[in-house]
Amino acid sequence: MAEFGNLIKILKAAGEVTRLRLLALLAAGELSVKDLTDILDQSQPRVSRHLKLLSEAGLVTRNAEGAWVFYRLVDAGETGKLLHSFLGQLEDRDEVIAADRSALAKILDANQKQADAYFAKVAQSWDDLRKLHVAESAVETAILRMLGTQKVNRLLDFGTGTGRMLELLKDIYSFGVGIDSSPEMIAVARAKMSAAKISHAQIKLGDISGVEVAEPEANLLILHQVLHYFSDPGRILIEAQRQLVTGGRILVVDFAPHDLEFLREHNAHQRLGLSEKNMAAWATAAGLHLEKFESYANENQADGLVVCLWLFTKTQEGKIS
Ligand SMILES: C[S@@+](CC[C@H](N)C(=O)[O-])C[C@H]1O[C@@H](n2cnc3c(N)ncnc32)[C@H](O)[C@@H]1O
Numbered sequence: 553m554a555e556f557g558n559l560i561k562i563l564k565a566a567g568e569v570t571r572l573r574l575l576a577l578l579a580a581g582e583l584s585v586k587d588l589t590d591i592l593d594q595s596q597p598r599v600s601r602h603l604k605l606l607s608e609a610g611l612v613t614r615n616a617e618g619a620w621v622f623y624r625l626v627d628a629g630e631t632g633k634l635l636h637s638f639l640g641q642l643e644d645r646d647e648v649i650a651a652d653r654s655a656l657a658k659i660l661d662a663n664q665k666q667a668d669a670y671f672a673k674v675a676q677s678w679d680d681l682r683k684l685h686v687a688e689s690a691v692e693t694a695i696l697r698m699l700g701t702q703k704v705n706r707l708l709d710f711g712t713g714t715g716r717m718l719e720l721l722k723d724i725y726s727f728g729v730g731i732d733s734s735p736e737m738i739a740v741a742r743a744k745m746s747a748a749k750i751s752h753a754q755i756k757l758g759d760i761s762g763v764e765v766a767e768p769e770a771n772l773l774i775l776h777q778v779l780h781y782f783s784d785p786g787r788i789l790i791e792a793q794r795q796l797v798t799g800g801r802i803l804v805v806d807f808a809p810h811d812l813e814f815l816r817e818h819n820a821h822q823r824l825g826l827s828e829k830n831m832a833a834w835a836t837a838a839g840l841h842l843e844k845f846e847s848y849a850n851e852n853q854a855d856g857l858v859v860c861l862w863l864f865t866k867t868q869e870g871k872i873s
Pocket residue numbers: 664667668671682710711712713714715716717731732733734737758759760761775776777778781
């Protein structure tokens with residue numbers, strides 16, 4: 553049961569056309585003001601004003617990252633329950649809602665195309681490029697230590713790229729599957745697997761934001777330098793946990809928050825690193841428990857990027873199935 557005052561506050565904030573459209577869009581996942589402005593086709597100050605009101609009423613949370621600001625629906629507590637319940641009443645066929653969802657699909661598709669075009673261009677040189685910002689050998693040593701030597705039956709590498717993780721971890725899995733949406737990257741990965749005579753791993757073309765899962769069977773899933781390509785990394789974590797058996801583990805390796813805005817324009821990054829706070833919220837929503845966390849600075853690089861490792865265990869099903 554909702555408390556009277558809280559209900560009035562929520563209804564007042566949501567009871568306006570643009571704000572209800574914003575809430576309906578955010579029900580699909582975390583989005584930046586830039587994407588929301590493009591979808592609604594309204595001025596950025598106007599959209600920001602509505603988002604500010606929603607934030608003040610406690611319906612959405614705000615997360616500033618460099619020049620971009622991301623918003624997500626509050627999903628916990630009484631407010632989360634109320635939002636979930638009344639947004640669930642929106643008619644999919646409603647003209648405004650349907651048009652907004654189709655504009656959102658186009659924006660997500662354009663973001664994905666930007667990443668695909670970038671990786672098509674850099675596929676051949678990726679193994680050299682990845683060393684630019686990262687203390688690679690220190691991070692790889694940490695990955696091996698964190699995962700331990702106990703063999704896992706099935707390993708999934710989401711956004712496998714040139715297959716480096718499948719190569720590094722070849723001795724700890726019985727069967728490995730690498731999935732990537734870039735045909736150019738997987739061509740390099742396949743050549744690498746065959747040169748390294750790794751026959752117990754398979755490379756597949758696919759989109760990790762919607763991989764079909766009949767029966768969860770992965771014991772270990774790797775997301776190595778992948779989550780920052782998505783505006784809503786939390787959604788990918790939920791997709792990842794759907795692939796895992798209960799007790800299975802997810803290793804996320806990604807940048808700590810930084811302010812290198814050019815990585816958005818030139819390298820297709822959506823998020824300027826991942827904060828521990830955001831990761832904790834996304835993991836909770838995905839039913840993941842944090843087991844270990846470590847971070848590594850690259851002292852040889854001027855850009856000061858820090859790489860973090862998060863090891864999670866699946867304890868229960870995530871909220872979105
Ligand atoms: C920075 S690379 C990392 C590759 C590899 N994990 C590594 O660390 O070398 C990110 C990879 O994610 C892939 N990727 C981006 N969006 C994807 C999607 N929706 N589905 C599958 N792979 C995706 C890209 O094609 C790229 O190969």
